[in-house]
Structure formats: C-alpha cells, structure tokens
Amino acid sequence: MIIDGHNDLVLRTLEGEEVRHVHLDKAAEADFAGGFFALFVPSPKPAKPPESLHYAMPLPDPIPQEEAARVAAELVEVFHSLPVELATSPDDFRPGRVAAILHLEGAEPLAADLSGLDEWYARGLRSLGLVWSRANAFAEGVPFRFPASPDTGPGLTAEGEALVRRCNELGILVDLSHLNEAGFWDVARLSSAPLVATHSNAHALCASTRNLTDAQLDAIRDSGGVVGINFAVAFLRSDGANEEDTPLTEIVRHAQYIAGRIGIDHVAFGSDFDGADVPAELDGIAGFPKLVETFRAGGFDDEAIEKITHRNWLRVLGETWR
Numbered sequence: 001m002i003i004d005g006h007n008d009l010v011l012r013t014l015e016g017e018e019v020r021h022v023h024l025d026k027a028a029e030a031d032f033a034g035g036f037f038a039l040f041v042p043s044p045k046p047a048k049p050p051e052s053l054h055y056a057m058p059l060p061d062p063i064p065q066e067e068a069a070r071v072a073a074e075l076v077e078v079f080h081s082l083p084v085e086l087a088t089s090p091d092d093f094r095p096g097r098v099a100a101i102l103h104l105e106g107a108e109p110l111a112a113d114l115s116g117l118d119e120w121y122a123r124g125l126r127s128l129g130l131v132w133s134r135a136n137a138f139a140e141g142v143p144f145r146f147p148a149s150p151d152t153g154p155g156l157t158a159e160g161e162a163l164v165r166r167c168n169e170l171g172i173l174v175d176l177s178h179l180n181e182a183g184f185w186d187v188a189r190l191s192s193a194p195l196v197a198t199h200s201n202a203h204a205l206c207a208s209t210r211n212l213t214d215a216q217l218d219a220i221r222d223s224g225g226v227v228g229i230n231f232a233v234a235f236l237r238s239d240g241a242n243e244e245d246t247p248l249t250e251i252v253r254h255a256q257y258i259a260g261r262i263g264i265d266h267v268a269f270g271s272d273f274d275g276a277d278v279p280a281e282l283d284g285i286a287g288f289p290k291l292v293e294t295f296r297a298g299g300f301d302d303e304a305i306e307k308i309t310h311r312n313w314l315r316v317l318g319e320t321w322r
C-alpha cells in the first residue's frame with residue numbers, strides 16, 4: 001500500500017489541465033491508497049523559467065488573504081468532487097480505495113487572527129504548510145534557488161507562532177516543506193508534534209533551497225518525524241537540472257542518504273505529482289510498483305519498504321491527529 005506526501009491534482013483539475021501523474025483510475029492497480037492532496041493558491045507563473053543550471057528566482061509577491069480565500073473555496077469544491085474519501089484518521093487508509101488528506105499548501109487563505117481555522121478543521125483540514133515559496137502573514141518560504149542555502153529570510157511572525165500552537169491543539173499537521181530555515185527552527189522549537197517535511201530532499205545531494213540540510217534532517221529524526229522524498233527532478237539531481245530524463249535511482253539515492261543519516265523510520269514518499277517535472281519513466285502513480293522494485297534493488301528489504309510506502313506516514317499521522 002502506497003501513501004504519498006504531496007500531489008497537486010486539485011489545482012490541475014481546477015485549471016482544467018490534463019492530469020499528468022495522479023491517474024486515479026490506475027490507483028488500485030498501483031496499490032495507491034492516497035495521501036496528501038494539496039490546496040495551492042498559485043502565484044502568477046514566472047515569465048521565464050530558469051534556463052541556467054544555476055538560478056536564483058525572485059520571491060513571488062504575497063497574495064492578499066481575501067483573494068487567496070476566494071481561490072481556496074474553489075479548490076475545496078474541486079477536492080470534494082474527486083472520487084476519493086476524506087482522510088481524518090490513519091484507519092481511513094486501506095488497500096483498494098483512495099483516501100485524501102485535505103492539505104493547505106500556504107496559509108494565505110486563513111485570516112491572520114486565525115478566526116477561520118476552526119471552520120477549516122470542521123471541513124476536514126488536517127494538514128497545512130505555513131507557506132509556499134513566498135511570504136505571508138505567518139512566515140516566509142524559500143525562493144527557488146540552486147545552489148543555495150535554505151537560510152533565505154526571517155522566521156515566523158507572532159501570527160505564525162500562534163498558528164503552530166493552534167495546529168498542535170487541534171491536531172493539524174504542520175508541514176515544513178517550502179519554509180525557510182529560520183522558520184523551520186522556529187517550528188522545531190515551538191511544535192509539540194513530530195516534524196514533517198511532506199515533499200523535500202537532502203540538501204547534501206542536491207543543493208536546492210527546497211531541500212533539507214543535515215541539521216534539519218537530524219531535527220526531524222529527533223522529533224520522531226518524517227521526510228517525504230520529492231520526485232521533482234530539480235530537487236533530486238546533483239546538478240539541479242529540470243530534466244525529466246532522470247533515472248529512478250535518483251529517488252533511491254536520496255532515500256538511502258536520508259535513511260543512512262537519520263534512520264529508515266523517517267523516510268517516506270512525497271511525490272509532488274502533478275505539481276512538478278518528475279522522472280519520465282515513472283509515468284505517474286502507475287509507476288509506484290516499478291519504483292518499489294528500484295528501492296528493492298537499491299538494498300531496501302521488505303520491512304524498510306513497508307515503512308517507506310505507508311507505515312511511517314501512518315505512525316506520524318497517528319501521533320499528530322486527534
């Protein structure tokens with residue numbers, strides 16, 4: 001059974017674009033049981049994507065809360081229109097069906113005084129990233145840069161600190177992917193839940209701002225948390241290139257590094273399907289069985305594969321949700 005830390009099927013569906021990766025009709029065959037389905041309010045696309053292998057994209061402009069809330073309402077509607085079950089308990093993940101965690105990627109739709117958070121929870125929200133790669137009322141995300149450190153800006157605002165505490169109380173998972181390093185350490189200090197990066201990789205192997213330094217990985221281990229390995233080729237390859245002709249062994253390489261450093265209990269999948277360019281041979285969720293075979297060939301035994309594919313996510317969800 002596969003549980004995955006991140007996909008952008010909801011936005012892709014809202015925008016009327018063709019599904020590239022999360023073909024739900026292939027779920028049963030691929031043993032895909034769902035995972036985190038992001039609600040993401042997009043920034044305007046940059047006029048020019050990076051051409052050079054070394055790049056430093058500017059931080060996109062903030063999105064006003066009212067505007068973000070309006071788009072988020074549309075995203076929620078799309079989410080509920082998908083042929084999936086809303087996941088609010090680890091028991092909701094079962095072979096033969098797809099369960100979806102309602103995940104807010106960037107907290108822009110929330111009022112800074114958190115007045116709407118209880119209503120969001122009541123509607124099924126069980127995971128949120130304080131930020132996408134931009135600034136908001138709560139924190140600041142990393143701009144997309146390579147090679148570069150994730151230490152790119154200030155930490156959490158007072159509102160951001162209050163949001164982390166309230167998420168802990170409600171049992172909403174706080175996702176660290178996209179957050180800058182100062183913000184990461186603020187959450188590490190404040191949060192009572194296991195630390196989670198739903199879709200990030202090892203900075204030691206691919207020096208993108210989106211990846212985690214060794215010290216960040218160690219903190220995730222110490223909290224009992226988990227890292228969802230991101231399949232985006234730009235966050236896998238040591239040259240940072242956005243090149244889909246990339247072997248599946250690049251995904252295994254990051255899993256080996258992270259498991260080697262912090263242990264197999266802290267490694268999972270966080271594909272970024274339908275939100276990023278991934279190895280072409282994967283062919284979306286249909287490629288999970290092939291990916292698992294590549295992990296086996298890379299030295300992961302049955303128990304390790306069970307942990308990576310679903311047991312680590314289930315443990316962390318069980319310790320985070322109420």
Ligand code: ZN
Pocket residue numbers: 105177178199275
């Ligand atoms: Zn993302």
